[in-house]
Amino acid sequence: MSTFLGMPAYAPRGVGHLRGDEPFPEAARTALANPQLRRNLQHATTTIRGKSGAVIAELPDWQELRSAGSALKAYTMANLPRLLEQLEERVTAAGGVVHWAADATEANRIVTDLVKATGEQRVIKIKSMATMEIGLNEALEDAGITPVETDLAELIVQLGHDKPSHILVPAIHRNRSEIREIFLSEMPGVDPDLTDDPPVLAAAARRYLRETFLSTKVAVSGANFGIAETGTLAVVESEGNGRMCLTLPETLITVMGIEKLVPTWQDLEVFLQLLPRASTGERMNPYTSMWTGVAPGDGPQNFHLVLLDNGRTAVLADEVGRQALHCIRCSACLNVCPVYERTGGHAYGSVYPGPIGAILSPQLTGVEDNASLPYASSLCGACFDACPVKIDIPSILVHLRNQVPHPRAERTAMAAAAYTMDHPKLYERAQKAARLAKLLGKRGRGLPPPLNGWSSSRDLPTPPSETFRDWWRGR
Amino acid sequence: MSSKELILGRIRQALGSSPAEPDIPRDYRTGAAPVDLDLLVERLVDYKAVVHRTSDVSGAIAEIIGSGTLVVPPGLPGEWLPPEVPVRRDDGLSAAEIAAADGVVTAAAVAVVETGTIVLDASDDQGRRILSLLPDLHICVLRPEQVVASVPEAVAQLEPTRPLTWISGPSATSDIELNRVEGVHGPRNLHVILWETA
Numbered sequence A: 001m002s003t004f005l006g007m008p009a010y011a012p013r014g015v016g017h018l019r020g021d022e023p024f025p026e027a028a029r030t031a032l033a034n035p036q037l038r039r040n041l042q043h044a045t046t047t048i049r050g051k052s053g054a055v056i057a058e059l060p061d062w063q064e065l066r067s068a069g070s071a072l073k074a075y076t077m078a079n080l081p082r083l084l085e086q087l088e089e090r091v092t093a094a095g096g097v098v099h100w101a102a103d104a105t106e107a108n109r110i111v112t113d114l115v116k117a118t119g120e121q122r123v124i125k126i127k128s129m130a131t132m133e134i135g136l137n138e139a140l141e142d143a144g145i146t147p148v149e150t151d152l153a154e155l156i157v158q159l160g161h162d163k164p165s166h167i168l169v170p171a172i173h174r175n176r177s178e179i180r181e182i183f184l185s186e187m188p189g190v191d192p193d194l195t196d197d198p199p200v201l202a203a204a205a206r207r208y209l210r211e212t213f214l215s216t217k218v219a220v221s222g223a224n225f226g227i228a229e230t231g232t233l234a235v236v237e238s239e240g241n242g243r244m245c246l247t248l249p250e251t252l253i254t255v256m257g258i259e260k261l262v263p264t265w266q267d268l269e270v271f272l273q274l275l276p277r278a279s280t281g282e283r284m285n286p287y288t289s290m291w292t293g294v295a296p297g298d299g300p301q302n303f304h305l306v307l308l309d310n311g312r313t314a315v316l317a318d319e320v321g322r323q324a325l326h327c328i329r330c331s332a333c334l335n336v337c338p339v340y341e342r343t344g345g346h347a348y349g350s351v352y353p354g355p356i357g358a359i360l361s362p363q364l365t366g367v368e369d370n371a372s373l374p375y376a377s378s379l380c381g382a383c384f385d386a387c388p389v390k391i392d393i394p395s396i397l398v399h400l401r402n403q404v405p406h407p408r409a410e411r412t413a414m415a416a417a418a419y420t421m422d423h424p425k426l427y428e429r430a431q432k433a434a435r436l437a438k439l440l441g442k443r444g445r446g447l448p449p450p451l452n453g454w455s456s457s458r459d460l461p462t463p464p465s466e467t468f469r470d471w472w473r474g475r
Numbered sequence B: 001m002s003s004k005e006l007i008l009g010r011i012r013q014a015l016g017s018s019p020a021e022p023d024i025p026r027d028y029r030t031g032a033a034p035v036d037l038d039l040l041v042e043r044l045v046d047y048k049a050v051v052h053r054t055s056d057v058s059g060a061i062a063e064i065i066g067s068g069t070l071v072v073p074p075g076l077p078g079e080w081l082p083p084e085v086p087v088r089r090d091d092g093l094s095a096a097e098i099a100a101a102d103g104v105v106t107a108a109a110v111a112v113v114e115t116g117t118i119v120l121d122a123s124d125d126q127g128r129r130i131l132s133l134l135p136d137l138h139i140c141v142l143r144p145e146q147v148v149a150s151v152p153e154a155v156a157q158l159e160p161t162r163p164l165t166w167i168s169g170p171s172a173t174s175d176i177e178l179n180r181v182e183g184v185h186g187p188r189n190l191h192v193i194l195w196e197t198a
Ligand code: SF4
Pocket: A326, A327, A328, A329, A330, A331, A332, A333, A334, A356, A383, A386, A387, A388, A389, A390, A391
């Protein structure tokens, strides 16, 4: 790690969740051996693609909105110092306190100290990628503070002693009957006659968390957008747990990556149209909360905003790769990715899975710490077409591959796998068992990962009849 | 060196000497478009809100709440409230008192046709955010002149420094198999009274 003052730095090792325990190909092999996981993922991503495509088609100006969103983010990055200081000034003027955290360790310390200062031993949390990234829950637990995740999917993950596998729906790898099992065995006071009907499962979560919402005095949130011009923060959600966390406690601590900035209030008109349609496939998500500092007599009377770097400035330093910071975490790129659909999110190691994870995690940590991720893609381009802010993920992947300190042979092998994935005919042929066996040699080592993983798991997924790129365009 | 200086220094270093300043193409739809109230109703119903189009607000409220109890914000017009329904006005009610009510009635600041969204801005006739959050039934009274066609029009009308809550249907989740299921932590029942004085 560079100690040269002012040099962009990677996210430090040993804290947070940006690095996996094993490289992508090995992790993917485990996932590929789990047909239930693959069925759950396929069902969920198929559902969301259909919903999202339908509501996007309702807007005649979707492409214009994407162009505006993309330009707004580029503008934000180019003016980041000025806009961050403006945000700080506005939040402070509105009664909030702004903290700057150079990395995960510092952010965790700031939040833990703030909670300790309230004397409380429990915090409620609304799902936030930034706090997952920095491992805030572990830091709080080490300090004797209990973090309670209130998002349904996060609750499923927390109760199931599991890890999140999707940006938007961290428990996407669980189906309804698995969720029922987790609730039955792990949720205190749960009705033993619980069925796996989704409304019944949702009602169980409502009952379980109600008292916690009403009695907890500190909340921790992330932010989808922070508006420099006004100091306004926005959280986009569905269940109302966000509203609870942002309204009921006495103290609110929001952790926001420095890239979540939006220059002006008006700019929200773009992102509020892009995000829900690309994300949950809704015209608008059920609830969006916006607040500016402290509102006297309404909601938390103590507000802290923690601005987080943790490797983001290192991403910004790469002229090609910095686009990854434009991400609004909609998860559309995950939902269209043929690799994600087969491997699931855990294989990516980091809290950021799928195509965005493949370009963001290696840049946040330095490529050598996530060397296999730039290869976790077939470069089919579906992610680029799906991205509401037009991040050119395939180009960044290629750019990052050139930085990977890989042996030449592995690089070639990975490229072959990617090529095969993107060419349905070839892939189809490769599927034919006899040929595949020949190609693979005895123990499936002939094909590069992740193709060898798929073949040894026996039921190769049916390849798309058209490329994903064509399919997306044609919707 | 403070962390603020450190981070800002890193950013300047990362951006180099002359960062590009891209123009922002705003070629998407902005400006006022005709309001289609029928479409608003359709969009609200699509996300499982119940819509009442009426000139009789208190009659509609009486029908919705039945024998239940209500909490209301301090500035809610008294003539909206059915005389026979027990009502508590929010003069600093505790969370428990608010949660104990069967329903809450609020006005709204703006509604958006295209997305079926209602926005509350915590004005006197809408109240503190907690008020419209804890009861399981939210009745929202909307006047046609508060309705705009699109999201950009709504953003232009709102005051960003007020606490804002954008509501599109009752509380829901997409967390079980990525399908929308209504009814988690927020109000599970959303009734919109479109107050058409004719
Ligand atoms: S990269 Fe684009 S598509 Fe993927 S999560 Fe981010 S904004 Fe969405």
